[in-house]
Amino acid sequence: MTREKLLAANWKLNLPAEGIGAYCSAMRGRPNAGFDLVLAPPAPFLELLVRESKEAGEGFAVGAQNSSQHDSGAFTGEVSARMIAGLGARYAIVGHSERRTIFGENDEAVGLKLAKASDAGLVPIFCVGESQETRDAGNTLDWLHRQVTTAMAVAARSFPRLVVAYEPIWAIGTGRNAKNPEIREAHQAIAGLVAPLVPADCRLSILYGGSVKADNAAEIASLEEVDGFLVGGASLVSSSFLAIWGAMRG
Ligand code: 13P
Numbered sequence: 276m277t278r279e280k281l282l283a284a285n286w287k288l289n290l291p292a293e294g295i296g297a298y299c300s301a302m303r304g305r306p307n308a309g310f311d312l313v314l315a316p317p318a319p320f321l322e323l324l325v326r327e328s329k330e331a332g333e334g335f336a337v338g339a340q341n342s343s344q345h346d347s348g349a350f351t352g353e354v355s356a357r358m359i360a361g362l363g364a365r366y367a368i369v370g371h372s373e374r375r376t377i378f379g380e381n382d383e384a385v386g387l388k389l390a391k392a393s394d395a396g397l398v399p400i401f402c403v404g405e406s407q408e409t410r411d412a413g414n415t416l417d418w419l420h421r422q423v424t425t426a427m428a429v430a431a432r433s434f435p436r437l438v439v440a441y442e443p444i445w446a447i448g449t450g451r452n453a454k455n456p457e458i459r460e461a462h463q464a465i466a467g468l469v470a471p472l473v474p475a476d477c478r479l480s481i482l483y484g485g486s487v488k489a490d491n492a493a494e495i496a497s498l499e500e501v502d503g504f505l506v507g508g509a510s511l512v513s514s515s516f517l518a519i520w521g522a523m524r525g
Pocket of ligand 1 (some may be wrong): 373442446447448449487505506507509
């Protein structure tokens with residue numbers, strides 16, 4: 276298993292106020308930092324972002340925020356992993372806590388989505404993380420164990436490249452990022468859980484997500500357990516997202 280840096284933007288159901296064209300222009304011309312920068316827009320904008328990415332000389336990659344556990348059929352509103360890959364996207368966020376808590380995705384559904392994303396050649400950004408209640412009860416590591424092992428067992432795939440994002444629910448959109456010891460403990464646990472489930476030459480990234488901003492990114496990125504970030508709110512303005520990229524680049 277080798278570890279690889281990665282930085283990903285999850286725009287959720289938002290678009291950058293400056294406009295997609297201006298945002299993507301700002302992403303151009305960065306020096307090569309040796310790691311991928313991924314933008315995950317709402318699905319109707321995937322194709323546009325793939326086009327922008329080509330114009331930017333592949334200066335960033337494109338990811339979907341969700342992809343179906345089904346390939347085709349009577350599943351109104353779904354978008355398959357193959358369709359997403361066919362547009363030229365390379366990543367898919369799977370199992371985000373908002374999908375789990377608002378749209379009722381369970382570990383089995385997340386596992387099936389991991390499988391379909393992998394079969395379509397997409398790199399999954401597999402999200403896990405506990406609620407405040409689970410943390411307060413001292414059950415964080417058990418929770419992560421269940422989330423990782425259940426979904427990976429259902430997926431039953433051999434992942435040559437896998438991204439796991441640790442996103443504690445209580446830290447998402449609250450301005451209250453997890454503290455360094457909490458992040459280190461969770462990332463160490465995730466690395467230990469994933470290791471026996473992936474091939475020896477798997478390229479793994481473990482990202483932190485939850486109120487990452489330009490002013491806390493450098494400190495968190497300096498933790499050896501952290502390979503990068505999955506950023507929500509602060510990814511909606513190109514300058515703040517690029518400041519996080521700069522903090523990771525060191
Ligand atoms: P915020 O960065 O807005 O806290 O969101 C994190 C997140 O959910 C990214 O997927």
